Amino acid sequence: MSAPPAPVAPPQPAQSVNNSFAHMNPLPPSVFTLPQTAQLEALYTIVRDKETSRGDFLFYSDRIIRLLVEEGLNHLPVVKKTVETPTGAVYEGVGFKGKICGVSILRAGEAMEAGLREVCRAVRIGKILIQRDEETAQPKLFYSKFPQDIAERYVLLLDPMLATGGSAMKAVEVLMEHGVPEERIIFINLIASPEGLRTFCGKYPRLKVVTGWIDQGLNEKAYIIPGLGDFGERRYCE
Amino acid sequence: MPDEFIQNDSSNPLAPNEVQVIPPDLPSRNLWIKPQKNTVLVSHGRPPWYDEDGVRRGDAFVIGIAGGSASGKTHVAEQIVKSLGSIPTVIILSQDSFYKFHTPEELELAHANKLDFDHPDALDIPMFASCLADLKACKQSNIPVYSFSEHQRLAETKYLYGATVIIAEGIMALHDAALRELYDLKIFVQCDSDLMLARRIKRDLEQRGRNVEGVLDQYLRFVKPSYDNFVRPTSSHADIIVPGHNNKVAIELICTHIRRQLQERSHQFRSKLAIPHRYLPSRGGSPLGKDKSEDLNLSVHPQTPQLQGIYTILRSKDTSRQDFIFFADRLATMLIEFALQHLPYTPHHIVTPVDESVFNGLKIDSKYMCGVTILRSGGTFERGFRRVINDSPVGSLLIQSDAQTGEPLLLHVQLPIYVRFRHIAEKAYVFLMDAQIGTAAAAFMSIRVLLDHGVKQDHIVFVTFLVAKGGGISVLRRAFPHVKFVCGAVDDVMKERWVEGYRGEGNPEGLPKKIWVMQPGMGQIGVFI
Numbered sequence: 111m112s113a114p115p116a117p118v119a120p121p122q123p124a125q126s127v128n129n130s131f132a133h134m135n136p137l138p139p140s141v142f143t144l145p146q147t148a149q150l151e152a153l154y155t156i157v158r159d160k161e162t163s164r165g166d167f168l169f170y171s172d173r174i175i176r177l178l179v180e181e182g183l184n185h186l187p188v189v190k191k192t193v194e195t196p197t198g199a200v201y202e203g204v205g206f207k208g209k210i211c212g213v214s215i216l217r218a219g220e221a222m223e224a225g226l227r228e229v230c231r232a233v234r235i236g237k238i239l240i241q242r243d244e245e246t247a248q249p250k251l252f253y254s255k256f257p258q259d260i261a262e263r264y265v266l267l268l269d270p271m272l273a274t275g276g277s278a279m280k281a282v283e284v285l286m287e288h289g290v291p292e293e294r295i296i297f298i299n300l301i302a303s304p305e306g307l308r309t310f311c312g313k314y315p316r317l318k319v320v321t322g323w324i325d326q327g328l329n330e331k332a333y334i335i336p337g338l339g340d341f342g343e344r345r346y347c348e
Numbered sequence: 349m350p351d352e353f354i355q356n357d358s359s360n361p362l363a364p365n366e367v368q369v370i371p372p373d374l375p376s377r378n379l380w381i382k383p384q385k386n387t388v389l390v391s392h393g394r395p396p397w398y399d400e401d402g403v404r405r406g407d408a409f410v411i412g413i414a415g416g417s418a419s420g421k422t423h424v425a426e427q428i429v430k431s432l433g434s435i436p437t438v439i440i441l442s443q444d445s446f447y448k449f450h451t452p453e454e455l456e457l458a459h460a461n462k463l464d465f466d467h468p469d470a471l472d473i474p475m476f477a478s479c480l481a482d483l484k485a486c487k488q489s490n491i492p493v494y495s496f497s498e499h500q501r502l503a504e505t506k507y508l509y510g511a512t513v514i515i516a517e518g519i520m521a522l523h524d525a526a527l528r529e530l531y532d533l534k535i536f537v538q539c540d541s542d543l544m545l546a547r548r549i550k551r552d553l554e555q556r557g558r559n560v561e562g563v564l565d566q567y568l569r570f571v572k573p574s575y576d577n578f579v580r581p582t583s584s585h586a587d588i589i590v591p592g593h594n595n596k597v598a599i600e601l602i603c604t605h606i607r608r609q610l611q612e613r614s615h616q617f618r619s620k621l622a623i624p625h626r627y628l629p630s631r632g633g634s635p636l637g638k639d640k641s642e643d644l645n646l647s648v649h650p651q652t653p654q655l656q657g658i659y660t661i662l663r664s665k666d667t668s669r670q671d672f673i674f675f676a677d678r679l680a681t682m683l684i685e686f687a688l689q690h691l692p693y694t695p696h697h698i699v700t701p702v703d704e705s706v707f708n709g710l711k712i713d714s715k716y717m718c719g720v721t722i723l724r725s726g727g728t729f730e731r732g733f734r735r736v737i738n739d740s741p742v743g744s745l746l747i748q749s750d751a752q753t754g755e756p757l758l759l760h761v762q763l764p765i766y767v768r769f770r771h772i773a774e775k776a777y778v779f780l781m782d783a784q785i786g787t788a789a790a791a792f793m794s795i796r797v798l799l800d801h802g803v804k805q806d807h808i809v810f811v812t813f814l815v816a817k818g819g820g821i822s823v824l825r826r827a828f829p830h831v832k833f834v835c836g837a838v839d840d841v842m843k844e845r846w847v848e849g850y851r852g853e854g855n856p857e858g859l860p861k862k863i864w865v866m867q868p869g870m871g872q873i874g875v876f877i
Contacts, residue, residue, distance in 0.1 A: 145650075148710055149688035152696075155709025159698035169738055173685070176735075180654060180682060188653045193664035196871025203660025204653060229678060329703055339701030 138311035141319045144177055154323055158338045167344050174300055174322055175225035182266050182298045182320045183229065186210065208264050211257050215240060215269040215281050218342035222268040222298070236260060238284060240277040249280040261289030267297045270341040272321065274332050275306035282314055292316045300341070301325050303334045385442040386491060388511055393748070393757030394437050397486060398796050402827030406613050407484045409606065410514045410530050414521040414582055415537030416575045417466070418547040420592040421517045424537055424599060428515060431603040439483065439511040443518020446476040447494045449501045458499035461566060466574030468520050477526040483514050484530055488768060488801050507768045509801070510761060513606070522582035532609065535602065536583040539592025541575070644825050646815060647834045649686045659837055663870050679836060680732025683811050684779070687834040688736070690809045691717070691777055716776035718764035722747055722794050729781035729811060741765055745797060747790040756789040761797065773802040780810045786866055788820025795828050805830035814839055816866040839866045
């Protein structure tokens with residue numbers, strides 16, 4: 111391709127018709143999903159199955175994470191770049207622009223760090239520990255550590271499940287306190303609940319959310335249904 | 349492992365096929381290795397055996413050699429192989445592999461040397477004929493393995509594929525009409541009984557640790573009657589009768605005949621051979637590949653910003669080797685994930701750990717998935733493939749182009765076990781991987797190899813970084829309309845270019861050679877890996 115087309119929008123944006131979103135139509139404009147293909151559905155079928163062994167859970171959730179990270183990176187800006195090929199031809203391509211950093215919400219988000227690192231070799235990674243305060247029932251920040259120049263970077267916020275959105279919103283609040291603008295945060299998760307998405311996108315409409323699958327809803331314990339259980343437990347303990 | 353093959357193969361599926369290399373040039377006789385039976389003997393690689401429509405042209409040349417026990421059949425077979433020398437691939441198929449599976453009673457007799465192995469009924473002739481027919485039709489065959497120490501057919505089989513000349517030898521080689529049908533040339537080795545007996549005694553004493561009495565007893569009881577009743581009469585079916593000793597002249601005559609036959613065959617279809625660069629535009633000529641990208645029916649990965657960025661890095665001549673490997677690997681993973689769309693899926697209902705909720709999902713509807721990389725640049729895909737499909741066998745094909753003619757040559761075949769057995773190959777899905785499709789010569793040959801094995805065309809998914817629209821892809825598409833092609837980018841044209849030559853086989857002076865390159869292309873990917 112001598113003249114590559116202008117960068118196109120990532121596949122499967124919010125508008126496209128998909129049965130799995132029937133319960134949440136239209137999607138908030140800042141929400142992007144992976145292409146809802148048969149092979150993706152087959153991947154989710156494996157990680158959701160409670161009979162799936164831990165080894166398989168690790169392998170297949172890693173594959174979804176890699177797809178999500180690749181999709182998340184598509185929301186970073188690129189610039190036109192011309193290079194010379196070994197055959198002596200000129201190729202007009204694009205170059206990556208903007209520094210990035212990953213921030214994982216502990217503990218489950220940590221599982222996504224390796225996937226990010228596989229795709230971006232030298233990426234800097236920050237961490238946030240947020241837990242529910244038993245007295246107020248509100249999410250409370252326990253610990254955070256970020257790269258010093260985080261304010262100048264694009265942040266990929268990593269948390270596998272977006273249920274109520276409480277801890278994710280708390281994490282965004284902390285990031286913004288550290289000087290990261292809302293529009294430079296990309297929140298990546300495997301499964302989101304419609305309720306969580308609505309609340310989250312209502313509060314941060316300029317922040318992009320990349321999710322693999324939007325599920326039916328939450329149960330009374332605020333677990334996503336059908337979901338896949340407790341991601342951190344299945345990944346690290348079970 | 350699925351049950352289907354436990355009964356078929358107990359050998360290590362990853363063990364390489366035994367291939368014995370014959371020095372191609374005749375004068376260097378001192379390098380000569382005694383050819384093994386039931387092994388594909390390779391000299392300089394197998395040139396295309398199909399035309400530009402992807403259709404196989406002609407069968408393998410089959411020679412049947414019969415004659416009494418110890419008459420010198422093996423010697424004749426070996427001399428023919430030796431004299432043919434430059435024939436790319438030869439198999440000597442021995443009748444001994446096809447002794448029947450014995451019942452416990454027979455086994456007892458066999459161990460007491462009282463079982464008649466010289467009777468036609470001791471052999472599984474239908475199986476012999478079907479294996480030979482498969483090999484003749486250029487299909488794979490898994491021939492039985494017979495153990496003389498256990499007097500029994502073993503559970504394992506031996507995989508054979510890709511011979512241009514097949515020599516079937518055995519005392520009953522000309523006995524059965526079904527077998528005789530398959531031969532292009534029938535040879536009977538004639539030898540006097542006393543000479544055969546003398547040789548037999550010598551061999552059995554020296555090599556098999558028998559005593560004279562035992563040998564004579566067996567000879568009189570089985571060998572002699574069998575020869576008189578079954579073997580010698582078959583000489584009437586032979587095209588040529590060769591003496592069992594001092595047969596140099598006869599063998600020379602046979603070889604001249606074979607060479608002429610082979611030459612005639614290759615002349616018949618030489619002009620129609622699929623050498624895709626013939627269809628490419630010459631310098632300044634108009635491109636022949638006028639097909640639009642849509643007509644080629646390629647599955648091109650969505651051109652996301654990341655994908656474009658990766659291609660920019662891979663195409664740049666200033667990219668370091670380390671970066672090239674990293675980004676090629678990343679791209680390979682993306683493309684394999686994308687290629688999974690061509691697998692079949694079936695509904696699958698599961699229960700999640702949350703409130704026993706049911707999820708109506710999908711699962712891959714194929715038990716047999718495997719990968720085949722085309723060496724050497726297809727090796728770039730191997731890690732990406734493993735990252736996506738971790739529990740499937742990966743094989744490889746080594747295909748290189750001849751320095752002089754530009755013809756692709758099949759040098760080494762190491763296919764996954766799912767492809768080796770025809771009944772499984774017919775159900776298997778195979779991901780073929782190569783860095784780019786330019787002239788498409790290697791792609792063409794590799795698809796043909798899989799089809800020869802019984803893999804269905806629409807079960808082949810060819811994954812590649814780059815396709816040249818003006819290259820051999822049009823020929824490939826026309827020949828194999830149902831194969832799926834997955835790529836990340838499509839380049840427009842191919843151009844002729846001289847590259848530095850490497851001093852080596854077929855190019856002793858290290859002359860530069862003319863190759864086809866893509867524009868803008870990515871350079872020679874294999875060089876980086």
